[in-house]
Amino acid sequence: EVHLLESGGGLVQPGGSLKLSxxxxxxxxxxxxxxxxxxxxxxxxxxxxxxxxxxxxxxSAPSVKGRFTISRDxxxxxxxxxxxxxxxxxxxxxxxxxHSGGNCYYVTDxxxxxxxxxxxx
Amino acid sequence: EIVMTxxxxxxxxxxGERATLSCRASQSxxxxxxxxxxxxxxxxRLLVHAASSRATGIPTRFSGSGSGTDFTLTITSLQSEDFxxxxxxxxQNWPPYTFGQGTKLEIK
Numbered sequence: 069e070v071h072l073l074e075s076g077g078g079l080v081q082p083g084g085s086l087k088l089s090x091x092x093x094x095x096x097x098x099x100x101x102x103x104x105x106x107x108x109x110x111x112x113x114x115x116x117x118x119x120x121x122x123x124x125x126x127x128s129a130p131s132v133k134g135r136f137t138i139s140r141d142x143x144x145x146x147x148x149x150x151x152x153x154x155x156x157x158x159x160x161x162x163x164x165x166x167h168s169g170g171n172c173y174y175v176t177d178x179x180x181x182x183x184x185x186x187x188x189x
Numbered sequence: 190e191i192v193m194t195x196x197x198x199x200x201x202x203x204x205g206e207r208a209t210l211s212c213r214a215s216q217s218x219x220x221x222x223x224x225x226x227x228x229x230x231x232x233x234r235l236l237v238h239a240a241s242s243r244a245t246g247i248p249t250r251f252s253g254s255g256s257g258t259d260f261t262l263t264i265t266s267l268q269s270e271d272f273x274x275x276x277x278x279x280x281q282n283w284p285p286y287t288f289g290q291g292t293k294l295e296i297k
Contacts, residue, residue, distance in 0.1 A: 103286075113225075113233065113276055115286040127284040163232055175223045175280055177244060179232040 070094040070178040072164050077183030084154050084187070090147040090164035090180055098122070098142035101167035103176060104149050106160035106185075116162070117149065121170035132158075154187045161185075191215050191279050195289035201297040204267050210292045212260040212277035221281035224253055224262045227291075228273045236275075237262065264294075272296050 076088040090102070103118040117128040117138040126138050137150040147164050161184050165176035192215040202208045212222065220240040225233040235244040237253035240260060250265045264271055277289040 112290050113278070113288040115284070115288070118284070118286075129285050168238075173280060173283070175221075175235065175238040175278075177235050177238070179234070181232050 070166060072166060072178060072180030074162060074164055074180045074183040077162065077185045079186045079188065080154055081189050082155060082187055085150070085152045086154065086185060088149040088151065088162055088164075088183060088185070090149075092145045092147065092164075092166070095166070097140075097145040099170055101170055101172045101174060102140065102147045103165045103167065103172070104138060104147075104162055105165055105176070105179075106158075106162045107182070108157075108160045111160075114160075118167075118172040119147070120172055125172065127172060151185070154185075156187050159185060159187050190285060191218060191282050191287050193277055193279055193287050193289035195275075195277055195292045197292060198290070199293045199295060201295050202267055203297045204269060206267055208264045208267055208271075208294055210262040210264075210275055210294070212255075212262070212289050214258045214260075214279055216282075217257045218279040218281035220256050221279060222253075222255070222260050223278045223280065224251075225276045225278065226271075226273050227276065233276065267294075269296075 071093045073091045104116040119126045119138045135153045139148045161182040163182045164180045166178045167174040168177045222240045224237040227233045241253045274291045
């Protein structure tokens with residue numbers, strides 16, 4: 069059974085940093101692309117960043133480019149999101165989502181339960 | 190960036206009846222369109238991909254149709270557990286992947 073467990077969320081001041089993790093199990097992690105998608109309180113879904121199964125290709129939304137970095141450690145079956153220069157508008161639940169193939173053009177077929185990031189002074 | 194527009198924003202339907210949700214893309218996404226269901230406090234769940242292919246374990250009362258710019262998710266014989274928010278997403282032209290704003294399906 070596919071399982072994705074996010075961690076690392078919390079309260080951080082504007083301008084601060086936070087690193088999210090997503091521990092994956094139940095599938096061959098290195099064979100699948102994974103993404104981060106966020107959801108601000110009471111709002112819809114917003115794609116944040118994606119990384120291929122091998123880790124050699126990454127993509128990020130313009131709203132986070134230059135501030136957020138996606139990475140993965142296939143030896144640890146873990147996805148990361150390093151978030152720097154955080155802003156109030158980054159406040160959201162952050163979900164990790166597995167794609168159905170090794171490249172990012174596949175659909176996301178399983179999602180974790182999310183971790184809440186709150187940016188506030 | 191492709192803009193996805195869902196309608197209606199809220200749909201009120203009685204249990205046992207049929208619900209029809211719409212999603213329109215600002216340009217063609219071929220059949221690279223997915224539908225997700227999200228219940229309060231839960232993660233989104235994939236229902237349909239490639240416009241009309243049900244995901245693993247999804248009941249047959251959920252069906253997707255359409256191609257190009259206009260898509261529909263139909264839920265027949267609504268069950269109590271189907272009342273939720275539904276999102277469409279295109280994965281044809283990316284980045285960015287884009288989602289619709291959601292349709293809230295509520296009990297009438």
